[in-house]
Amino acid sequence: MAGQTLYDKLWNAHEVTKRDDGSSLIYIDRHLLHEVTSPQAFEGLELANRAPWRLSANIASPDHNVPTVTTERSQGVSGIKDEVSRLQVVTLDDNCAKFNIAEFTINDARQGILHVVGPEQGLVLPGMTVVCGDSHTATHGALGCLAHGIGTSEVEHVLATQCLIQKKMKNMQIRVNGKLGAGVTAKDVVLAIIARIGTAGGTGYAIEFAGQVFEEMSMEGRMTVCNMAIEAGARVGMVAVDDITIDYVKGRRYAPTPEQWDAAEAYWSTLYSDADAVFDTVIELDGNEIAPQVSWGTSPEMVVDITESVPTPDQAADDTQKEGWMRAYTYMGLEAGQKITDIQLDRIFIGSCTNSRIEDLRDAAAVIKGRKVAESVKEAIVVAGSGQVKLQAEKEGLDQVFTEAGFEWREPGCSMCLAMNADKLLPQEHCASTSNRNFEGRQGNGGRTHLVSPAMAAAAAIAGHFVDVRTF
Amino acid sequence: MQAYNIQTGIVCPLDRSNVDTDQIIPKQFLKSIKRTGFGVNLFDEWRYLDEGFPGQDASKRPINPDFVLNQPRYQDATILLTRKNFGCGSSREHAPWALSEYGFRTVIAPSFADIFYNNCFKNGMLPIVLDEAIVDTLMKAVVAEEGYTLTADLEAQVVITPTGERYPFEIDAFRKHCLLNGLDDIGLTLQQSDAIKAYEETMQQKTPWIFNPVHA
Numbered sequence: 148m149a150g151q152t153l154y155d156k157l158w159n160a161h162e163v164t165k166r167d168d169g170s171s172l173i174y175i176d177r178h179l180l181h182e183v184t185s186p187q188a189f190e191g192l193e194l195a196n197r198a199p200w201r202l203s204a205n206i207a208s209p210d211h212n213v214p215t216v217t218t219e220r221s222q223g224v225s226g227i228k229d230e231v232s233r234l235q236v237v238t239l240d241d242n243c244a245k246f247n248i249a250e251f252t253i254n255d256a257r258q259g260i261l262h263v264v265g266p267e268q269g270l271v272l273p274g275m276t277v278v279c280g281d282s283h284t285a286t287h288g289a290l291g292c293l294a295h296g297i298g299t300s301e302v303e304h305v306l307a308t309q310c311l312i313q314k315k316m317k318n319m320q321i322r323v324n325g326k327l328g329a330g331v332t333a334k335d336v337v338l339a340i341i342a343r344i345g346t347a348g349g350t351g352y353a354i355e356f357a358g359q360v361f362e363e364m365s366m367e368g369r370m371t372v373c374n375m376a377i378e379a380g381a382r383v384g385m386v387a388v389d390d391i392t393i394d395y396v397k398g399r400r401y402a403p404t405p406e407q408w409d410a411a412e413a414y415w416s417t418l419y420s421d422a423d424a425v426f427d428t429v430i431e432l433d434g435n436e437i438a439p440q441v442s443w444g445t446s447p448e449m450v451v452d453i454t455e456s457v458p459t460p461d462q463a464a465d466d467t468q469k470e471g472w473m474r475a476y477t478y479m480g481l482e483a484g485q486k487i488t489d490i491q492l493d494r495i496f497i498g499s500c501t502n503s504r505i506e507d508l509r510d511a512a513a514v515i516k517g518r519k520v521a522e523s524v525k526e527a528i529v530v531a532g533s534g535q536v537k538l539q540a541e542k543e544g545l546d547q548v549f550t551e552a553g554f555e556w557r558e559p560g561c562s563m564c565l566a567m568n569a570d571k572l573l574p575q576e577h578c579a580s581t582s583n584r585n586f587e588g589r590q591g592n593g594g595r596t597h598l599v600s601p602a603m604a605a606a607a608a609i610a611g612h613f614v615d616v617r618t619f
Numbered sequence: 620m621q622a623y624n625i626q627t628g629i630v631c632p633l634d635r636s637n638v639d640t641d642q643i644i645p646k647q648f649l650k651s652i653k654r655t656g657f658g659v660n661l662f663d664e665w666r667y668l669d670e671g672f673p674g675q676d677a678s679k680r681p682i683n684p685d686f687v688l689n690q691p692r693y694q695d696a697t698i699l700l701t702r703k704n705f706g707c708g709s710s711r712e713h714a715p716w717a718l719s720e721y722g723f724r725t726v727i728a729p730s731f732a733d734i735f736y737n738n739c740f741k742n743g744m745l746p747i748v749l750d751e752a753i754v755d756t757l758m759k760a761v762v763a764e765e766g767y768t769l770t771a772d773l774e775a776q777v778v779i780t781p782t783g784e785r786y787p788f789e790i791d792a793f794r795k796h797c798l799l800n801g802l803d804d805i806g807l808t809l810q811q812s813d814a815i816k817a818y819e820e821t822m823q824q825k826t827p828w829i830f831n832p833v834h835a
């Protein structure tokens with residue numbers, strides 16, 4: 148019998164029962180809740196007179212709607228100007244109080260984007276099944292977890308039963324061999340992968356990222372890559388557990404107790420794909436060849452190297468792609484063939500669950516140090532992913548580096564990643580953003596998003612247009 | 620989910636075809652964080668003379684006396700009788716939420732839109748399909764007689780009139796089972812409670828740290 152993949156192992160370890168229709172009941176170890184997708188689930192629970200199955204599985208924090216400007220934020224929930232946003236945050240607080248669910252509230256030092264907070268607090272541990280009413284839950288696969296997003300009705304299902312009805316996906320392995328060049332980061336790796344396989348390339352698969360590049364990558368970097376698995380169409384992205392994973396978990400607030408630790412470590416050390424495991428699809432990239440990436444269009448697969456130009460219609464693989472490109476040129480206000488380095492930027496956003504961890508801020512600060520944001524840039528903001536990241540960065544003096552350069556240093560939250568709070572692009576504004584989606588209107592109606600790494604966003608802020616951070 | 624077995628109630632005749640979900644509950648009410656609170660805005664554009672928006676005090680709004688729901692004789696109605704293709708339009712689950720909160724757990728029509736039909740079962744409601752001719756007969760009977768009631772018996776799959784006529788209806792066996800027993804997806808999974816508990820016991824031994832308490 149062939150060996151098992153990491154996904155097979157995680158799946159088997161959580162299968163409660165097989166159902167007649169070919170699906171399985173899968174046990175959920177950790178459930179993350181935020182204010183946007185949980186209210187109707189809590190209400191459903193209440194209407195049906197049900198209690199959460201296992202309270203200790205759940206942890207909540209408001210992230211999507213919270214204001215990031217310090218003056219607003221310091222007033223707590225009542226400082227949220229938008230009524231609908233405020234109501235959602237208040238409702239989360241109320242529901243957590245009512246059902247006795249642990250919550251890091253708006254001004255708790257541990258509050259933040261759930262996909263940053265979970266691993267950082269040790270609430271997400273290797274080998275867990277992790278779900279959240281948010282598609283970027285794939286992030287947690289970086290720790291060797293089976294993690295994916297769910298809808299509101301499933302949020303209710305997990306609250307009530309601690310399980311989900313699931314069908315098993317296919318296995319895909321993406322190997323990135325070799326070594327990354329200086330100035331090339333995890334974000335560039337994942338953008339290069341999406342450029343290669345397309346936004347539907349991973350549909351129906353659980354992706355495992357493997358190869359030397361991932362073996363040498365930090366946990367922060369692995370989270371950045373797994374975070375964007377969904378942009379490649381896969382609900383699940385994972386990296387095998389190794390010493391880097393275990394070192395990362397050690398000492399975190401909710402990590403196993405000292406008495407539990409050895410058994411945990413022993414179990415976690417089994418969480419990798421067996422040498423003879425069979426994948427349905429294997430894709431290989433050469434890490435040495437990956438350059439800093441910039442998205443030019445309105446889909447995360449519309450990505451090129453910084454040294455390249457906006458592609459011309461004749462380069463399209465087929466008519467559908469060509470049509471998509473034509474719409475994107477118009478929406479983005481770009482000419483086919485225009486050099487990427489000629490794209491002028493109005494705003495810079497360093498943040499989101501993709502790139503708002505301490506390593507991301509360090510990368511950006513290293514580029515910025517002693518320089519000034521270009522006059523032509525209207526606004527440059529840094530939004531730490533969590534209160535902990537913010538504190539750590541302040542300890543290291545990174546906030547000084549940013550503010551001296553002309554960046555605004557904001558309070559943690561999703562912020563301009565999806566513009567549910569007041570942080571938005573105006574129509575036609577170009578933004579160098581470290582987030583994960585460049586869909587039309589994602590960062591504000593008519594806004595034009597370019598996805599890049601923190602270092603590339605930082606360099607673009609200084610130059611006022613995209614530049615190759617390797618020669619900057 | 621609330622089980623559905625047998626319901627006897629006053630019938631409200633909504634003599635229109637193709638009532639869409641936007642008419643059942645207009646889109647401005649979808650911004651809510653709740654799945655309750657839609658009852659007062661059921662058929663909002665027909666029920667009230669002013670324009671509805673979320674958060675209004677409905678008791679202060681001018682009501683449309685001509686709309687059937689507002690007629691005193693139908694105040695206590697619990698069964699909605701209507702014409703073909705009821706519930707067409709968007710997939711919003713707010714439509715059954717609004718109907719059921721208002722008090723209609725039974726809707727009788729010659730046909731329903733697919734998604735609406737499905738959504739009814741998820742919310743403990745019974746949509747009953749009867750022949751166009753039967754619906755027509757019932758529509759006339761309801762209008763002719765104040766306080767006209769019908770009985771919907773799910774177990775027996777039959778609608779019974781006050782004079783004892785019985786109109787059988789079809790329903791998928793699995794849906795019937797779920798509705799009779801108040802089982803939604805969650806209810807079905809909870810039937811596996813023992814398996815879930817057994818799994819948890821095993822894992823408590825194998826990976827006890829998963830079950831550590833979490834306090835904020």
Ligand code: SF4
Nearest residue numbers: 283499500561564565
């Ligand atoms: S940062 Fe963006 S992608 Fe991540 S959870 Fe928040 S809104 Fe979603």
